[in-house]
Amino acid sequence: MKTNFTLHGKLSGLLVVLVLISAAVSNAQTTHVVQVTSNVFTPSELTINVGDVVEWRNTDGSHNVNGTTSTYPDNPESFGNSVGTGWTFSHTFTTAGTNNYQCDPHAGQGMRGTIVVQPANNTGKHMLTVQFSGMNPHVGQMLYLSVVEKDSGKEVARTTETINAEFQVQVSGLETDHSYFVNFFADHNGNGTYDAPPTDHAYQMELNNVTGDATLNFAHNTNFTDIMWQNKLTVQFSGMNPHEGQSLHLWVIDKSDGTELYKTEVTVEADFEIVAYGIETGQSYTIDFYADHNSSGSYDAPPTDHAWRLELNEVLGDTILNFSHNTNFTDIFNVTSVREQQLSSFILYPNPASDRVTLEFQEFITNVEVRMIDISGKTRSVRQTNRSNRTELDISDLPQGLYFVHVQDGDELQIRKLIKR
Known part of the structure; x- marks a missing residue:
């Protein structure tokens, strides 16, 4: 187990970069970045492999990371730093399991996170390794990478890494005989969001007819592709046992103009997630959903059906929202809402x-x-x-x-x- 805590500065920043380069080269580690801002960890939940590094970057306010076993006795390992401003803190996870953590000053305001550490490549699926070289123009910038199945358009993996001149990214999720697009971009202008080339430098590679673990080699070039990267929203549901087998309807609505960004209907399980793409950086959304509790096939105001609303304000990028079943219902079709009823959805x-x-x-x-x-x-x-x-x-x-x-x-x-x- 290895933990690093540094204050921002030229020397300390250089040491962190050297440590991460060395770790990535020698152990094929993947570094996952969590942004620490006003009362929120973004993303608040990560799934990683044993040996991966999580790096927290505090850019707004006085916070800390507390994942110690004294606070969370069920954590497989202990990690954390002291309360302060302008810091970067990293930890290498060496034990599989679920790690919860919090910001001590703001835990009561919901500033909590979860790191799920899975044994390396224990999913029964194949590993993709992308070897990057000549990335000198982007050293220190963020690289965003996504693997998308060609036939279904389903995203099977997504990760964010800090760029070094020579480094590699590993993700799991490939299946035998399937083909994939590997999309990635360097945030060249450093604004934290995707901008079409040449503002950001974006690329697409192909991986066809997978037979096992695969490796792609990428050398920096200027043959850009507009990959039309979209931010990802994940709504994670837990404790939904009272509604197992029922239908759940969910909408993602843009607050600014009432546009229905996304809508879906799924069958409820005790614990499940819904993924939507297209939330835009800086925009705000409502997430409305209901469980068809009386199985009438249509919406009935609570408590007949159970309905809720979540707020997502000023998107920073990929976002995870956690929802635990409760009885704090909202009549989502009878409160002031930006959504208008439309023709057959x-x-x-x-x-x-x-x-x-x-x-x-x-x-x-x-x-x-x-x-x-x-x-x-x-x-x-x-x-x-x-x-x-x-x-x-x-x-x-x-x-x-x-x-x-x-x-x-x-x-x-x-x-x-x-x-x-």
Whole structure:
């Protein structure tokens, strides 16, 4: 077990970088960065492998990291630092298990986090190693990397690392005979969010027909690709036993204009998560959801159905929200809300997608027109639906990019964003 605590400064910063370079080269470690700001750890939950490093960076306020076994007796190992400002603290996790931690001055305000440490490559899936070289123009910047399955558009891994001239990134999740896009970018302008090249330097590599653990080699170049990186929202549900087997409906709504960013329906398990993409840095959102407690197939105000609202304000990047079942219900359709009722709502999946995308409506619809429109406003395809609650679009011939799916029913219109990989 190794713990490092440093104050910001040229000498101490250099020592931290040298320690991390040495660790990454000798032990193939992955470094995960947690931003420490006003009363929040971002992300507040991480899943890592044994031997990985977590680095906390305090950039706003007086905080600490307390994951000591005296505070959390069930933690497999102890880690923490003292309360202060402007610090960087790192810890190498050597034991599998779940580690909880908090900021002592702000624990009562919910400033807590969790590190889940899994045995190296114990998932039954294959490991991807990306070897980076010649990255001198980006030393000290942040690298964001995502692995996306080509056929389904499903993201199987995502990580953030600090860039060195020569370093490697390892993620697990590859499956035999599957093919993947490996998307990554260096935050070249240091603003903490993705900007299309050449502002940020972004790339895409391919990995086809996986047979086992795989390695990709990347040498720095200026052959950029606009990977249209999206921030990831994960809502983690726990203690949902009273609703197991019921339907849960969830919306992510942009507070500024009421845009419905994402909607889904899932079957409730005791503990599960919902992932959505596209939350924008600096924006604020409401996350509304309800469990169909009486199984009527439609929303009924609490306590008949159980409904809740979460707030997500001023997004910093990838975000994890934790929700534990409670009875503090909110009538999400009868309070001041930015969401407006629209025509028969539909789910769009997968998104991002590579070849085909499915539109699944909540009810049967007839003669609804579906248009695919690119960012220039040009209509790329038109489809008229028959009496059905599901329709599938072939997008294999469309170039990669951002599209808008228009669903027109008379005078009513619903629009969804779609990323074509």
